[in-house]
Amino acid sequence: MSASALMSLGVRAMSANYAALQATGHNISNANTEGYSRQSVVLETNGGQFTGAGFFGKGVNVATVQREHSDFLTREASTTKAIAAADEARSSQLQQLEKVFPLGEDGIGYAATSMFNALVDVANKPADTSARQVVLARAGEFATRVKTAGEQLDTLQQGVTEELKASITQVNMLAGRVAELNQKIAAVKGSGQSHNDLLDQRDQTISEISRYVQVTTMEAGDGSMSVFIGGGQKLVLGNQATRLVAVADAYDPSRLQLGVNDSGAVREMPQELVTGGSIAGLLRFQNDDLVSARNQLGQIAAAVAGSVNRQQALGLDGSQPPASGAPLLTVGAPQVLPASSNTGGATVSISVSNPTELQASDYELVRDPALPAGSYTLTRLSDGNSQTVTDGAIVDGFQISIGATAPAANDRFLLQPVSAASRNATLALENTRGLAAASPVAATFDVDNIGTASVAALSATAVNAAAAPLTATITFTNDSGAYNWELRDASNALVRSGTGTWSAGQAIRSDAWAPATPAQRYDWSLDLSGVPRSGDVLTVGNTPFPASDNGNAKAMMALRDAGLVGQSTLPSGTVVPGASVTDAYANMLAEVGVRVQGAQLSAKQSAAIADQADANLSAKVGVNLDEEAARLIQFQQSYQAAAK
Structure with missing residues (x-):
């Protein structure tokens, strides 16, 4: 073998070990870089030269620089991260919701009981002005607590709205980054080699998107990665990114839903398709937990105010001559929200017919073209129970009134008998003589x-x-x-x-x-x-002497233990009694508490699973400094040997 052949072997060996040293140094440099995958040099023999004495090797070549990667582990880490982010976002919001409804003497149930208990002194001394003043003060405290809770729910809604907007903006930025990386990766794909650092950056960016919304991916032949959300809606396709938008709710503009702007056409994504990421957790809290809490609070407020005002009207006040009692409490009126997609000009209104029968739910009224004219489908959204109704129908304690213009086919209306009751709750009576204590x-x-x-x-x-x-x-x-x-x-x-x-x-x-x-x-x-x-x-x-009579004060006292909240009638005609105001508030606290505990447990479990998936991925692709140090010594010695 000639000296030149031996020199060629040494040069190739030096070059190969130098490349290995360079890759090892790159690994050590990026050991703490999030999303970095360990890289290694792939070597191959340079073939052999035939001689009469056989084939003599011609040294080593650098085939490529490959990164450690696992599609399965990467997808698992991304998916579990999305689920953990959704659970954490909902749990965080529910913990704030729990603070809206305090326990003990600070609670709404206690304030209502105090109002009814204050009537004991009025019943004992109907003409006592100070006793009447205490009742008004307690009623005012009840109204204030209801209103404060309603305002705090509005504040939570505003916070969710702002967080949704910020999250959507962040997803759009990250999606644009993936599209840019796709373009760069596809540009170098033609060389037959992969740009490992760009691939890492793309995987890391997609992982960041998973914190906000769960994604699925599919790699194309040119090396670009397509990203999809919501069961197939494209987010990134090649070097083009689809923008997510915050869409105003079809009924309530104060609430936002997730939508996509696809070539100028804005479409709302059904909530059930948004299954992971913090956006999914926020939407679930907004559309389920917050709606339920607002309706339960409104149900209590409407039932108490309606029952007290009704009993007030059945008594005689302390004026001369005595008159029927005026309302003691005021709460927000029932409201109807038409869908933004309605094509007709119909108006629908509702009014409370029996406050004790009001349920903690919204309702959707739809003009189904399959039904006869004048008939509508009414769905109670809390449990999905549907029935056919007509103008003037009384359902769950409220009456439905359709305007002179009939709704067009498929027009929809959201009926909210109690949702707005906590808003503007206030004491309506200021004069102590207005308290109707006499029967x-x-x-x-x-x-x-x-x-x-x-x-x-x-x-x-x-x-x-x-x-x-x-x-x-x-x-x-x-x-x-x-x-x-x-x-x-x-x-x-x-x-x-x-x-x-x-x-x-x-x-x-x-x-x-x-x-x-x-x-x-x-x-x-x-x-x-x-x-x-x-x-x-x-x-x-x-009553011959109304000024000294206490009959109506006793009747109002009896409301404390009466089933004021949520009375219902079964299809068989059996009446299911409602709950007292204290029991109703306790039930609401229990439901919120169960939601909080369930969300915390889910967040803890999903976080543990996500951490394990991330650990599995890191074990596969992460940099181990001890291993890299050993390789560094190995390649240094190999380089020195080749040089000699």
């Missing part, structure tokens, strides 16, 4: 009665404003509770009469006498304690 009706017992019956409770149940006041006389005809009743006018002329039967625990109600035309000024309900005997007589008529 408009009173009962008297004949002095000759021999039974033990007395009044346990007596309150008005309805007002017939156009009717004249009537006096009811009830005469028991036996010891088993049978009685005759008569209604007489101011001149003592008989208006109506009939019979009935009383039993222990059952109220005597004037509306059960079912007059053909309402005749009495007030309908009322009378509960007796003790037992009447045959011949006993009692009379129910107008």
Whole structure:
């Protein structure tokens, strides 16, 4: 072998080891660079030269510089990171939501109970101005807490809106970066070699996108990487990036949804397709958790205010002459939001018919063209229950009214009976004389009665404003509770009469006498304690001294323990009682707490899985400084040997 051949072997060996040293130094330099993949020089023999004595090797060549990479581990790390980011974003928001509803004496349930308890002093001393003032103060505190909670929910919504905008901006920036890297990578692909550092940068950028929205990837023949979101919606295709946009909600412009601007056409992405990343967590919190909390708060506010105001209207205030009680509390009115895609000019409105039957839900009203004219599909969004309704239908405590112009086919409306109730909650009554403590009706017992019956409770149940006041006389005809009743006018002329039967625990109600035309000024309900005997007589008529009467104050006190919130009627006609205001608030706290705990557990588990996936990827592609130091010595010695 000639000296030149030996020199060639040494030069090639020096060159190969120099390349290996360079790659090792590059690895050591980037050991702490996020997203960097370890690189190594691939060597190959230079072939052999035939001689009569056989083939003699001609040294070594540098084939390429390859990076350690695993498509599977990279995808797994990206996917788990997206899920962890979604869980963390939702958990963080829910922890803020939990602070809106404090426990104990700072809670809304406690404030409502305090308001009802303050009526005890009014019942004991109906004319006491200071006792009446305490009731107004407690009612004002309840309204303030409801309003404050509603404002805090609005603040949370604003925070979600701003965070969504910032996240979408960041995704668009990163997607543009991927498109630029695709172009550079494709440009060098024709050389037959890969630009390892650019590939690392692209993988790292795609991983960053996964923090905001879950992606899937597909590599093209030219080396570019296509990125998709939402089950197939392109985000990056070659060197072109599709812009994500924040789309105003179809019903409520204050809420944002995720959309794409594809060649100038803006389309909203269904929430169910956005399955990972912080954007998915924010959307779930906004569209599910926050809506549920707002409706539960509104349900309590509307039920309490509606029930108290209704009982106020059934009593007499302290003015001279006494008048029916004015509203004590004011809450936000029910609202209807038409969809932005509606083509017709129809208007829809709703009004509360029974506050105790209001449910913690929004409803969607759709003009389904498959239904007869004048019929609509109403879906309760909290549970998906649907039914067909018409104009004037009463559902879950509210009445639906369709305007003169009928909705066009497929027009949609979002009905919110309670969502806005917490907004503008305030004390509507400022004058202590306006508190309606007196009942408009009173009962008297004949002095000759021999039974033990007395009044346990007596309150008005309805007002017939156009009717004249009537006096009811009830005469028991036996010891088993049978009685005759008569209604007489101011001149003592008989208006109506009939019979009935009383039993222990059952109220005597004037509306059960079912007059053909309402005749009495007030309908009322009378509960007796003790037992009447045959011949006993009692009379129910107008309260003779309203200033000292406490009948309506007692009726308002009874609302504290009554099932005011969420009463419902099953299809069978069975009435399911509602919850008291304290129980309703406790139930809301429990539901929020369960959501928080569930979200925290999910965030903890998904973070652990993401960390493990990242560790698996790092073990495969990361730089180990101990290994690199050993290789550095190896290649140095090889270089020195080749040089000699």
